[in-house]
Structure formats: C-alpha cells, structure tokens
Amino acid sequence: MTDYGEEQRNELEAIESIYPDSFTVLSEEPTSFTITVTSDAGENEETVEVTLKFTYVEKYPDEPPLWEIISQENLEDSYTEDILMLLQQQAEENLGMVMIFTLVTAVQEKLNEIIDQIKSRREEEKQRKKRETEEAEKRVFQGTVVTIENFLSWKAKFEQEMVELKKKRQKEEEQTGKGKLTGKQLFERDHNLDTSDIQFLEDSGNSVEVDESLFQDMDDLDLDEDDPDFNPLDLGSDED
Numbered sequence: 001m002t003d004y005g006e007e008q009r010n011e012l013e014a015i016e017s018i019y020p021d022s023f024t025v026l027s028e029e030p031t032s033f034t035i036t037v038t039s040d041a042g043e044n045e046e047t048v049e050v051t052l053k054f055t056y057v058e059k060y061p062d063e064p065p066l067w068e069i070i071s072q073e074n075l076e077d078s079y080t081e082d083i084l085m086l087l088q089q090q091a092e093e094n095l096g097m098v099m100i101f102t103l104v105t106a107v108q109e110k111l112n113e114i115i116d117q118i119k120s121r122r123e124e125e126k127q128r129k130k131r132e133t134e135e136a137e138k139r140v141f142q143g144t145v146v147t148i149e150n151f152l153s154w155k156a157k158f159e160q161e162m163v164e165l166k167k168k169r170q171k172e173e174e175q176t177g178k179g180k181l182t183g184k185q186l187f188e189r190d191h192n193l194d195t196s197d198i199q200f201l202e203d204s205g206n207s208v209e210v211d212e213s214l215f216q217d218m219d220d221l222d223l224d225e226d227d228p229d230f231n232p233l234d235l236g237s238d239e240d
Contacts, residue, residue, distance in 0.1 A: 008056050011098040018101065031056040034070065035104055039111035048111050048118075049073040050083060054100060061098050064091035079114050086110055 008031055015035070016023050022036035032055040039048045050073075055066040067087055069080050090106045091099060 002062070004059055004062075007098060008060060011100060015100050019104070026053070030058075035100075037104055037107045037111060039108070039115045041115075046074065046115070046118075048075045048079075048114055050075060050080070050107065050111070052087075052104070052107065054103075061094075062096055064095065065100070067103070075114070083107055083110055 012025075012031065012033070015033070016025075019035050022038075024034045026032040026034060032053065034051050034053050036049065036051045041047055050069050051071040053068050053070045057063050057065060067084075069083065072080055086106055087103055090103050094102055
C-alpha cells in the first residue's frame, strides 16, 4: 500500500533544498506551498516571472496536485493560459510519480521561450520601423512615379491654373487701363485739340524760335519754285 504522506514529505524536503529562495510553505493540512519561477535574463536584463501555488491532494502522486498562478510579472495573460495548459499536460504524463520538480522545470523552460519571443518580437518591430523609414526616405528622393492617370490629372490642373491666371491678368490690365483714352479717342471727345497748335502760336505771339543754322545751306540750292513742274523729289534723282 502506497504511503502518500511519506512521499509528499520527502518531495517537500527536496523541493525546499532545490528552491530555497523561492519556496514558501503556506499550510500543512492540506500541504500547500508556492514556488516563484523566473526566466533567464533577456534583453536589457529583463525577465518574466510567475508564482505558482501547489496543493497536495490526498492520493498525490497517483492523482495530480492542484495548482494556480497567484502572481505574474512582465507576462501577458495569453502566456499565463499557455502555462496552465502546459502544467495540465505535464501532470497527466507524470501520474504515479512525484512531479513538482518536473512541473516547475517545464514552466521555467516555457518562461525562457517567452522571453526569447519577446526579444524577437521587439527586434522585428525595430526592423519594420527601420524599413518604413528607409522606404519613406527613398520615396522622397525618387519622387512620384509618373503614370498616364496622374499625368492627365496634373495636365488638367495646370491648364485650369493657366486659364485662371490669364483671367486675372486681363482683369488687372482692364483695371489699370480704365479711363485711359487713345489719341483718336481724345480728338473725338475734344474738338479743341484740332486748333490747339494754332492757338499755341497765337498765345505765344508768333515768337517761335527757329534754329537758322539748320537752313544755312538753303541759298546754295537752285530751286525753281515758280516752275509748275517742279518736284523736290527730283533733286535726289539728279545726283544719281
């Protein structure tokens, strides 16, 4: 007949010697204790940790002990579910044998896997951000790839801008030239301009200064102004 109490006491002594700093007895009837399990140090000395509570049942180890996670550190809830499933699996595989050390060792290995996964996930995130930054910088240097669609869109926009610019210039020119008349319009509006030169001479008393030096060689010209056939243009042709 199996002495379950003896097996439980012997295992308890062994567990206490193996985990002296993380083992704590909570009660003796029924026997209940906690073991804190910590992963190896990961990136930046970061670790993940759980505290497991075990309680012996009367027929342990022929029946599995009770367990629960009473605390955790740096561990997501999804991972705690994985750990509980792992404990169930290991307990079923080790029925009939004391199994606390086996269960704790399995959890320890799982925590190390988790810390590696966290490290890999952070590295992937770092690489993703790096690629996004490089692609953004590359787009800045390369500019926009010209396609038929975006070229036609640009062309339509450009032509519309030119039409609006032309209208703006025409409006500015109309506003600038508003009220400014041409010479013909001035004469048509003010008939006094027809006699303005004559009026100017009369007002000045016919005292218009003439530079006689411009005409000093006129006496040397043989001009027959009384000749009805006289044409001043013929003078130039005679010299030829």
